[in-house]
Amino acid sequence: MKPRMIVSEMDSYVPGKSQDEIASEFNLNKEDIIKLGSNENPFGPSPKAIEAIEKECKNINRYPESVLNELQQELANYSGVKQSQVIVGGDGADEIIDVLAKTFIDEGDEFIVPLPSYMYYEYLLQQYGARPVYAKWNLDENKLDIDSIVDAINSKTKMIFLCTPNNPSGTLIDKEDIKRIASQNPDILIIVDEAYFEYAEITNKDLINEFNNIFIIRTMSKVMGLAGMRVGYGLACEEIIEYMHRIKPVFSLTRLSYVAALNTLRDEDYIKSSIKKGIESRQYLYNELSKIDSLNVFPSKSNFMLIGIKDTGFTASELALELMKHGVIVRDCTSFKGLDEFWIRISICTLEEDEKFINIMKEVLS
Numbered sequence: 001m002k003p004r005m006i007v008s009e010m011d012s013y014v015p016g017k018s019q020d021e022i023a024s025e026f027n028l029n030k031e032d033i034i035k036l037g038s039n040e041n042p043f044g045p046s047p048k049a050i051e052a053i054e055k056e057c058k059n060i061n062r063y064p065e066s067v068l069n070e071l072q073q074e075l076a077n078y079s080g081v082k083q084s085q086v087i088v089g090g091d092g093a094d095e096i097i098d099v100l101a102k103t104f105i106d107e108g109d110e111f112i113v114p115l116p117s118y119m120y121y122e123y124l125l126q127q128y129g130a131r132p133v134y135a136k137w138n139l140d141e142n143k144l145d146i147d148s149i150v151d152a153i154n155s156k157t158k159m160i161f162l163c164t165p166n167n168p169s170g171t172l173i174d175k176e177d178i179k180r181i182a183s184q185n186p187d188i189l190i191i192v193d194e195a196y197f198e199y200a201e202i203t204n205k206d207l208i209n210e211f212n213n214i215f216i217i218r219t220m221s222k223v224m225g226l227a228g229m230r231v232g233y234g235l236a237c238e239e240i241i242e243y244m245h246r247i248k249p250v251f252s253l254t255r256l257s258y259v260a261a262l263n264t265l266r267d268e269d270y271i272k273s274s275i276k277k278g279i280e281s282r283q284y285l286y287n288e289l290s291k292i293d294s295l296n297v298f299p300s301k302s303n304f305m306l307i308g309i310k311d312t313g314f315t316a317s318e319l320a321l322e323l324m325k326h327g328v329i330v331r332d333c334t335s336f337k338g339l340d341e342f343w344i345r346i347s348i349c350t351l352e353e354d355e356k357f358i359n360i361m362k363e364v365l366s
């Protein structure tokens with residue numbers, strides 16, 4: 001049986017390696033593996049989320065809630081917007097991107113994505129027959145090349161993806177630049193991906209009241225510690241949210257994810273401490289790694305950082321393999337468009353794991 005043409009031409013998305021994969025491949029103890037490959041929250045979930053999940057287990061014979069008013073309201077309070085400006089997705093922010101594509105993309109449309117950035121936009125939008133047009137993230141200055149976005153716009157452009165802080169480069173896009181692009185292009189949807197905004201302590205969410213063509217992507221996978229529960233959300237004007245609700249899968253948010261999300265949002269202490277510990281870990285890793293001469297460590301406003309490794313004598317795949325043998329998973333960025341074979345990305349860990357990782361890195365490089 002032949003698949004759709006687009007599927008026969010597509011490559012699979014390459015996610016970061018899991019602890020289970022590495023443990024069995026290298027015959028290691030899963031618990032000892034230090035995972036810095038997937039920008040997760042290393043400090044564990046909120047105890048209130050765990051308690052709520054345990055209580056909810058007895059109800060999993062029932063379908064989930066299809067109307068998510070309570071969670072939408074809690075997310076609206078957290079974000080400082082109206083409930084009618086919020087949509088929730090059950091396969092994380094990735095589902096929100098998928099629903100955006102299903103709602104707004106027609107075959108033959110174009111979307112602009114600066115390289116390097118989050119690879120999943122392209123992977124998803126191509127499935128709907130849209131064509132990527134690449135702009136540029138200037139790595140020398142670690143800054144979005146805004147002119148490259150403006151130059152890429154034409155009559156077919158339907159969406160522009162602006163990830164801030166950008167994954168994998170870690171820095172922010174200037175709010176004035178976002179406003180300029182949105183105001184000059186009222187028929188193009190500007191998707192501002194704020195998956196990591198809490199680590200930067202800066203948001204552009206106020207722009208949804210000013211512009212009908214700005215959509216903010218958010219996730220509970222990072223600061224909120226719920227990557228395994230797959231909860232994402234989006235913020236935009238009511239018209240966009242209403243269209244998306246027509247398309248969104250009805251039961252994609254499971255009962256367990258629902259209660260986990262609700263109870264994490266109500267655990268203010270957890271959220272505060274998660275941000276604080278994340279920023280501390282980032283600072284520690286940045287300071288220590290910057291002392292290693294052969295590494296080009298990028299300052300970051302997120303929970304990860306990009307590292308150029310050209311001067312180490314390793315390619316990213318070789319270095320990632322050496323680190324894996326020592327029980328450390330980093331992201332080999334070779335498959336990222338816009339980066340060559342000399343980049344890795346690491347995410348924050350507990351301070352104890354950070355220290356172990358630094359020692360292993362020094363040993364591997366020496």
Ligand SMILES: Cc1ncc(COP(=O)(O)O)c(C=O)c1O
Pocket residue numbers: 038039091092093094095118163167193195218219220221227230231232
């Ligand atoms: C920039 C960016 N956006 C969106 C996502 C997707 O997050 P989620 O886990 O909610 O699907 C990620 C995941 O790493 C990401 O890095």
